[in-house]
Amino acid sequence: MAGPLSGIKVLDLSRFIAGPYCAMMLADMGAEVIKIETSISGDPGRSHPPLIEDESLYHQVYNRNKSGMLLNLREEDDKAIFRELLLKADIMVENFRPGTLDKMGFSWDELHRLNPGLILASITGFGQDGPLKDRPCFDVIAQAMSGLMSITGSADGPPMRYGSFVTDYTSGMYTVIGILAALNVRNSSGEGQHVNVSLIDSALSLLMTAIPEKKLLNRTMGRHGNRDRYGAPSSAYKTAEGEWVFIAAGNSLVFPRLAAAMGMPELLADPRFATMDQRLANFDDLEPIVAHWFAAHGTAEVLEILTRENVPCARVNSVDEMLASEDLEIERRLVTVDHPKLGKVPMQGVTVHLSGTPLEVVRPAPGVGEHNSEILKTWLDWSDEDIVRHQATREATHHAE
Amino acid sequence: MAGPLSGIKVLDLSRFIAGPYCAMMLADMGAEVIKIETSISGDPGRSHPPLIEDESLYHQVYNRNKSGMLLNLREEDDKAIFRELLLKADIMVENFRPGTLDKMGFSWDELHRLNPGLILASITGFGQDGPLKDRPCFDVIAQAMSGLMSITGSADGPPMRYGSFVTDYTSGMYTVIGILAALNVRNSSGEGQHVNVSLIDSALSLLMTAIPEKKLLNRTMGRHGNRDRYGAPSSAYKTAEGEWVFIAAGNSLVFPRLAAAMGMPELLADPRFATMDQRLANFDDLEPIVAHWFAAHGTAEVLEILTRENVPCARVNSVDEMLASEDLEIERRLVTVDHPKLGKVPMQGVTVHLSGTPLEVVRPAPGVGEHNSEILKTWLDWSDEDIVRHQATREATHHAE
Numbered sequence: 001m002a003g004p005l006s007g008i009k010v011l012d013l014s015r016f017i018a019g020p021y022c023a024m025m026l027a028d029m030g031a032e033v034i035k036i037e038t039s040i041s042g043d044p045g046r047s048h049p050p051l052i053e054d055e056s057l058y059h060q061v062y063n064r065n066k067s068g069m070l071l072n073l074r075e076e077d078d079k080a081i082f083r084e085l086l087l088k089a090d091i092m093v094e095n096f097r098p099g100t101l102d103k104m105g106f107s108w109d110e111l112h113r114l115n116p117g118l119i120l121a122s123i124t125g126f127g128q129d130g131p132l133k134d135r136p137c138f139d140v141i142a143q144a145m146s147g148l149m150s151i152t153g154s155a156d157g158p159p160m161r162y163g164s165f166v167t168d169y170t171s172g173m174y175t176v177i178g179i180l181a182a183l184n185v186r187n188s189s190g191e192g193q194h195v196n197v198s199l200i201d202s203a204l205s206l207l208m209t210a211i212p213e214k215k216l217l218n219r220t221m222g223r224h225g226n227r228d229r230y231g232a233p234s235s236a237y238k239t240a241e242g243e244w245v246f247i248a249a250g251n252s253l254v255f256p257r258l259a260a261a262m263g264m265p266e267l268l269a270d271p272r273f274a275t276m277d278q279r280l281a282n283f284d285d286l287e288p289i290v291a292h293w294f295a296a297h298g299t300a301e302v303l304e305i306l307t308r309e310n311v312p313c314a315r316v317n318s319v320d321e322m323l324a325s326e327d328l329e330i331e332r333r334l335v336t337v338d339h340p341k342l343g344k345v346p347m348q349g350v351t352v353h354l355s356g357t358p359l360e361v362v363r364p365a366p367g368v369g370e371h372n373s374e375i376l377k378t379w380l381d382w383s384d385e386d387i388v389r390h391q392a393t394r395e396a397t398h399h400a401e
Numbered sequence: 402m403a404g405p406l407s408g409i410k411v412l413d414l415s416r417f418i419a420g421p422y423c424a425m426m427l428a429d430m431g432a433e434v435i436k437i438e439t440s441i442s443g444d445p446g447r448s449h450p451p452l453i454e455d456e457s458l459y460h461q462v463y464n465r466n467k468s469g470m471l472l473n474l475r476e477e478d479d480k481a482i483f484r485e486l487l488l489k490a491d492i493m494v495e496n497f498r499p500g501t502l503d504k505m506g507f508s509w510d511e512l513h514r515l516n517p518g519l520i521l522a523s524i525t526g527f528g529q530d531g532p533l534k535d536r537p538c539f540d541v542i543a544q545a546m547s548g549l550m551s552i553t554g555s556a557d558g559p560p561m562r563y564g565s566f567v568t569d570y571t572s573g574m575y576t577v578i579g580i581l582a583a584l585n586v587r588n589s590s591g592e593g594q595h596v597n598v599s600l601i602d603s604a605l606s607l608l609m610t611a612i613p614e615k616k617l618l619n620r621t622m623g624r625h626g627n628r629d630r631y632g633a634p635s636s637a638y639k640t641a642e643g644e645w646v647f648i649a650a651g652n653s654l655v656f657p658r659l660a661a662a663m664g665m666p667e668l669l670a671d672p673r674f675a676t677m678d679q680r681l682a683n684f685d686d687l688e689p690i691v692a693h694w695f696a697a698h699g700t701a702e703v704l705e706i707l708t709r710e711n712v713p714c715a716r717v718n719s720v721d722e723m724l725a726s727e728d729l730e731i732e733r734r735l736v737t738v739d740h741p742k743l744g745k746v747p748m749q750g751v752t753v754h755l756s757g758t759p760l761e762v763v764r765p766a767p768g769v770g771e772h773n774s775e776i777l778k779t780w781l782d783w784s785d786e787d788i789v790r791h792q793a794t795r796e797a798t799h800h801a802e
Contacts, residue, residue, distance in 0.1 A: 137714050144645075205570070216747075225562075
């Protein structure tokens with residue numbers, strides 16, 4: 001591949017989402033990424049639904065473009081191979097619990113001694129230290145603890161999880177950022193670094209102004225359903241067909257356009273609705289007016305009128321509607337990978353578009369250990385004979401057990 | 402600053418969140434970032450609530466570590482200065498509508514001709530081309546169109562916006578990734594590239610397996626409130642005090658621990674609850690059992706028992722509870738900047754931790770044009786006399802108008 005990370009070698013020991021997604025982004029950028037799994041059952045993500053013929057789609061969408069290697073890191077033999085690979089690698093990604101790598105004999109200090117140029121990226125729930133470091137953490141746990149859930153959902157309903165694994169995704173992205181920054185430093189210094197990202201820090205980073213708002217104004221950011229916190233009207237409204245359309249018309253630039261679109265210029269002269277603050281304060285008066293207008297018009301008409309008046313608006317698409325949307329030209333945003341068992345698997349394409357060294361999706365997620373021989377040959381210069389001998393030794397050992 | 406991007410110069414022409422957050426991450430990494438505003442009112446984000454003494458916290462949390470310059474890019478004089486700055490810059494970030502830069506005379510081709518090493522990063526709603534390219538887009542619009550809202554919220558309620566601007570945040574992060582990848586290429590080629598990221602692609606990237614699930618299994622990912630889509634029990638439950646605690650105990654590894662925690666080993670023998678699929682299929686039987694146990698215990702007790710049994714769990718914190726949590730050691734995750742008008746402004750610290758070249762927060766968001774003179778001196782080697790002469794000319798021009 002000729003992407004921006006062409007020539008960069010990555011060992012991906014991570015499981016679930018954040019780590020695999022991080023390493024997948026590196027692979028999409030053209031890095032040579034080996035997904036190393038330590039047992040035949042592999043990454044627990046492989047058994048995560050939805051499954052087709054025992055193959056997980058979840059595994060597919062977070063591990064494309066990687067090759068697969070099975071190494072039992074509790075066996076000296078495989079550990080020796082792993083050590084050889086480490087000497088060739090530029091980057092290693094892991095999301096074991098803090099201390100696990102140390103116990104395996106691969107502490108950051110040891111890794112840095114073995115290969116001074118290696119960049120180690122560690123993703124944890126709460127960081128390498130502190131009272132929570134040994135606690136198991138998943139995306140939803142970070143969402144719950146950070147306050148993210150408390151600011152999502154209806155005002156009169158329970159706190160609500162985000163429909164997507166936002167803290168996993170963002171942790172993966174922040175880790176890529178740390179890795180690429182470290183790579184940039186290494187280009188001049190030759191030295192690798194240890195990159196650390198935690199799910200909880202990633203979740204906190206998404207809290208917008210909640211922290212200074214509490215500390216300086218003593219105001220607690222809460223949840224307001226689909227309503228914007230600071231401007232009105234910015235929310236979802238039901239059209240005549242009972243479909244939802246979202247508008248962002250809260251600010252002083254857009255509200256006059258909405259008033260024009262609804263054919264109600266008189267709203268602009270109404271002192272209750274003159275400023276963003278007043279519209280927010282008097283939203284209980286304004287909301288029914290807007291809702292009534294939406295309810296009196298069909299979805300297509302609403303979208304046409306609002307678009308003509310340049311009011312930011314969108315149908316609240318289901319996944320089916322999104323896929324069928326002609327405007328979105330969705331097909332060019334997707335890629336299809338060829339999987340030996342599943343056939344053609346469509347999924348999201350690349351999000352980062354580079355004019356000179358474009359990202360590419362060239363192969364499906366690997367099977368456990370699918371590329372062991374290939375990697376031993378290309379990374380470690382093993383011959384076919386070396387591989388045959390190694391397999392024979394291994395089988396003999398296993399028979400002896 | 403001695404961060405990983407020390408020595409890198411950035412022109413940030415972006416507004417609102419995605420672009421400013423992108424450029425702020427570069428600044429946190431030690432790049433020298435100038436926030437260029439083209440009018441005295443500046444970035445519209447400056448008037449976005451919450452405000453304290455007319456200063457926006459919103460502006461503060463997305464623009465720290467930058468310096469500020471006012472340049473009217475419709476005036477030839479300022480345009481000439483901008484062109485000089487471009488020659489010194491490594492990176493330029495913008496989120497104008499497609500075509501705007503071209504009209505200003507700064508198309509990608511022209512920029513690349515002026516400064517072949519420059520990396521241009523453009524953030525748009527829907528990309529540089531296609532039927533939607535001229536449509537205004539905000540975070541919520543991308544959330545609505547992508548299907549993200551349709552998979553969030555209660556099964557029997559409306560589609561729900563995420564409480565945070567997730568597509569703005571992730572667009573900013575993907576853009577940083579593109580920029581750093583381009584920087585890595587430039588280290589060997591000397592050539593810059595054009596990085597393009599859109600809000601809609603960022604939103605789609607968060608859709609997990611929704612696309613292959615629809616296309617291969619004809620199943621539409623929907624919303625299920627706090628329940629996990631594929632495993633049970635993983636949801637929020639109310640304790641005796643009426644507080645919410647979230648558990649992630651859906652998979653086969655954790656469910657036995659939950660059964661032990663609740664003192665109900667018999668659940669494991671119940672054929673309705675034996676596998677993840679069966680628990681999901683029979684969740685209406687299982688849910689009340691779990692809910693009843695939570696309701697019979699206080700929050701502290703629930704958390705203690707679950708933690709002892711190693712069940713991933715968390716109190717669903719409000720922002721206040723998060724800030725007060727001792728376990729989270731929140732103070733070490735925050736930074737405080739000194740603002741000339743607002744005094745000490747606490748906010749989230751850095752999310753990416755690098756062992757060798759740590760990120761730093763050293764100054765508050767700038768005022769409009771606060772550093773004009775400083776930048777003319779340090780970037781363009783202007784003398785004090787040059788600056789005085791320039792200001793005199795400018796005032797004369799303005800008086801003549």
